[in-house]
Amino acid sequence: MAQAQRKIPAPAVTPETKPFWDAAADGRLVIKQCTACGQSHHYPRTICPFCGSDATEWRPASGRGKVYNKTDLLKSARDKDAVYEHQEDTEQSVRVWGDTAVITALLWVSGKGAQDGKTFDYKLWFSDTYVRTSGGWRYVFGQASLPLPKAP
DSSP states (O other): OOOOOOSSOOOOOOTTTHHHHHHHHTTOOEEEEETTTOOEESSOOSSOTTTOOSOEEEEEOOSOOOOOOHHHHHHHHHTTSEEEEEEEEEEEEEEEETTEEEEEEEEEEEEEETTTOOEEEEEEEEEEEEEEETTEEEEEEEEEOOOOOOOO
């Protein structure tokens, strides 16, 4: 059977991303982790999108992460699993490479859980990735850091 034609070109392998692709060819998933702030990030890049440090290294993925799909997120919103009383993003940056754009920002959220009534108040870093299509920019991927430690 003939292989289907790719609709989007394969990503270019660069010196910065080569360790990722080499590990993938061996059946391993590695991601970059910043040794300055401890946050992991993907897509592969030398500079940490969370703190700006260049102290990053390749680490094997633990396999303990959680993937939320669109259905999960919409259900959580409809069920009002959390009531957000405050949401503010700062320190935004936008990077564009051809038809791909990545937006990174520091997000501060607070509110309470609907099930247990426990309050929450924390900051985290997030990155959202968009791809330009003939119909405009389309959201394709997002990631968020773990909640950051409280500042002293």
